[in-house]
Amino acid sequence: MFNKKILYLFLIVSIFIFIVACDNFNNKPADETSTNALVIITTSKIEETSLVTIQPTMTPTVKPTSTLSPTNSNTITPTTKPTVTSTSTSTPTSIPTATHTVMPTVTQTAMPTATPTLKPTKTPVDQDILSGLKICIDPGHQIKGNYNKEQCAPWSDALKTKCTSGTTGNFTGVDEYIINLQIAEKIRNKLFDLGADVLMTRQSHEVDISNIERAKMANEYGADITLRIHCNSAASSTAEGIDLFVRGKGTGTQEYLAQSDKDYAIAADLLEYICNATGARKRYVHKTDDYTGINWCENTCIIIECGFLSNEKEDKLLNSAEYQDKIAEGIKNYFVSLH
Numbered sequence: 001m002f003n004k005k006i007l008y009l010f011l012i013v014s015i016f017i018f019i020v021a022c023d024n025f026n027n028k029p030a031d032e033t034s035t036n037a038l039v040i041i042t043t044s045k046i047e048e049t050s051l052v053t054i055q056p057t058m059t060p061t062v063k064p065t066s067t068l069s070p071t072n073s074n075t076i077t078p079t080t081k082p083t084v085t086s087t088s089t090s091t092p093t094s095i096p097t098a099t100h101t102v103m104p105t106v107t108q109t110a111m112p113t114a115t116p117t118l119k120p121t122k123t124p125v126d127q128d129i130l131s132g133l134k135i136c137i138d139p140g141h142q143i144k145g146n147y148n149k150e151q152c153a154p155w156s157d158a159l160k161t162k163c164t165s166g167t168t169g170n171f172t173g174v175d176e177y178i179i180n181l182q183i184a185e186k187i188r189n190k191l192f193d194l195g196a197d198v199l200m201t202r203q204s205h206e207v208d209i210s211n212i213e214r215a216k217m218a219n220e221y222g223a224d225i226t227l228r229i230h231c232n233s234a235a236s237s238t239a240e241g242i243d244l245f246v247r248g249k250g251t252g253t254q255e256y257l258a259q260s261d262k263d264y265a266i267a268a269d270l271l272e273y274i275c276n277a278t279g280a281r282k283r284y285v286h287k288t289d290d291y292t293g294i295n296w297c298e299n300t301c302i303i304i305e306c307g308f309l310s311n312e313k314e315d316k317l318l319n320s321a322e323y324q325d326k327i328a329e330g331i332k333n334y335f336v337s338l339h
């Protein structure tokens with residue numbers, strides 16, 4: 001009985017040992033795998049857990065963010081908009097500010113600096129730069145022509161009209177004698193301001209002075225130069241520009257002839273200055289024996305045909321004070337250039 005019990009016990013124990021031994025033998029690598037599997041699972045579980053842990057963390061983070069997003073977009077949109085608007089407002093504000101700051105600074109700095117620099121520099125020099133120069137200015141024509149005749153030249157018996165009333169603007173209808181006096185007055189003022197002695201043969205339209213008389217006025221005055229101011233006219237309305245006339249090489253006295261080239265040279269320079277100042281087309285310096293006023297004049301005498309009243313553009317220009325001033329400026333510049 002006892003032996004049977006021991007035997008049974010031994011068998012049971014043996015079977016148990018065998019089973020355990022078999023299990024150990026079969027499952028060892030599997031255990032590693034399973035361990036790995038367990039690890040993986042654990043990891044995945046951890047990951048899942050961490051994901052889960054993260055997700056709730058993210059979700060609220062994202063959600064509030066997405067919740068914020070609308071809030072933000074609402075908040076931001078108006079916030080950024082005003083910010084942008086205020087930025088863009090500040091941008092144009094800064095632009096005009098800069099522009100304003102720059103503009104007046106430059107203008108104000110440049111203007112007063114340039115103006116006083118020029119004025120004091122020029123004024124003392126220019127004040128009497130033409131001192132001692134005697135200039136006769138003859139504004140051509142008069143309101144009513146004198147059609148009596150007079151000797152065209154001292155050496156000739158040919159007769160010419162004493163003084164016509166001149167031409168008339170084809171487009172403005174303004175008479176030449178009016179424009180001539182306006183230009184002459186501007187020349188007189190500019191030359192007088194620079195110290196020149198100036199004689200005007202007339203200062204009104206209601207005069208009756210022949211061309212010989214005008215020349216004699218210049219002679220008696222002892223003028224160094226006589227400027228006879230006129231405006232031109234032509235059949236063609238396209239003719240434009242400035243012509244000058246000086247004494248010619250005709251039948252004049254030896255004295256007269258000797259002065260011709262000298263006058264021509266002066267007139268050529270003068271024409272240059274007038275055209276530079278006016279921008280007018282530079283035409284020619286003509287030598288002629290046809291003008292009584294030149295023929296009887298004992299000093300350098302130049303007829304200045306300031307432009308064509310038969311040309312629409314020049315008719316209008318010659319009637320503008322601004323353009324008249326340019327003519328006078330050109331003449332003044334010529335005399336200044338001599339000093």
Ligand SMILES: [Zn+2]
Binds near residue numbers: 141167231
């Ligand atoms: Zn004339």
